Amino acid sequence: MRRLTGVAKRYRRGGGPVLSGVDLDIAPGDVVALVGGNGSGKSTLARIVAGLSRPSEGTVTGTPTIGYLPDRFPGGQRFSALDYLTAMGRIGGLPTATGRARARTWLDRLALAGGPDVPLATLSKGNAQKVGLAQALLTEPDLVVLDEPFSGLDPDAHAALGDILDELRRSGSAVVYTEHRADRARGWPPRRTRRGHGPHRAAPHRGSGGAPAVPRRDRPRGRAVRCRRRRARGRRPRG
CATH class of the missing domain: 1.10.8 (Helicase, Ruva Protein; domain 3)
Known part of the structure; x- marks a missing residue:
């Protein structure tokens, strides 16, 4: 559906990378959380996945139809x-x-x-x-990219969004979303975790705890990729 290979992003020529060495393979039914604090590059990565920003290095392949929620x-x-x-x-x-x-x-x-x-x-x-x-x-x-989708939602809307994400992956759509809180991302435990690289070669985080009350065989095939902030010269990344 969508594949990122060796993706890097710089905002200014000669500046340090916001992202580097990102390999991410998104298949139908995947739920992928990009987890990290402010300035870690997760919003930049989400925009690259959505096709709204071009990587400075590497390739993005696949042409799914995409829905995108910006952070603002x-x-x-x-x-x-x-x-x-x-x-x-x-x-x-x-x-x-x-x-x-x-x-x-x-x-x-x-x-x-x-x-x-x-x-x-x-x-x-x-x-x-x-x-x-x-x-x-x-x-x-086919692919839904959501930047901080839980931000500002009340508890009922949180629950509704969780149900919607589950329905999307059951229908064969893929979801990529950014999240500050690792505990919330752990609410989507992976059926299968594959090795890969997030920003600055961060390894996927294996979810645990906070699991939705659904049978193991029906849980989303989810992954959480940790994004870590790197201080670099030039423009500061969003999210």
Whole structure:
């Protein structure tokens, strides 16, 4: 589906790498967590996976359809949540009626406060995050890339998102998401862990504990890749 080989990223010529030696193979049904603190390069890696940033070195292959949630939702726009998602659906190739129906379904599933006609400019961080998640899922993509998807969500929305991620991998979609907290990533224990490299040759972190209440054979085939911050000259990475 998507493969990164020897990927490195520099923001300024002559500056140190934000990412180096990243090898990542994403297959249908995979759930991959990119775990690390601020400045570790996990958001940069997510953008490369999503095709929104080019690596300075290495290759990215595979052409899945992709849904992407940025780490900062563009709030303050003069749209209602429903109108915004309908427009994004049209950009993604959906007929207006289909996009509108799917938008209503996702906003209802995520329990958007104020309903689908609420203005984007009035949304709290958590409710804006729900609209962003709906946008990423709207076109039913093969690969969903989510940057800090749990940020700002209330407990009910946390649970709903966990169910959604599980449904995605069961349907054969792959999920890559960034996360500050290793304990939350451990909530998705891997069925199988393969050796690989994250930023700066970080090894995958084997999850344990906090497992969802599903049979072992049905648990997501998940991996957590640790991202570590490296001090480098030049522009500081986001996330």
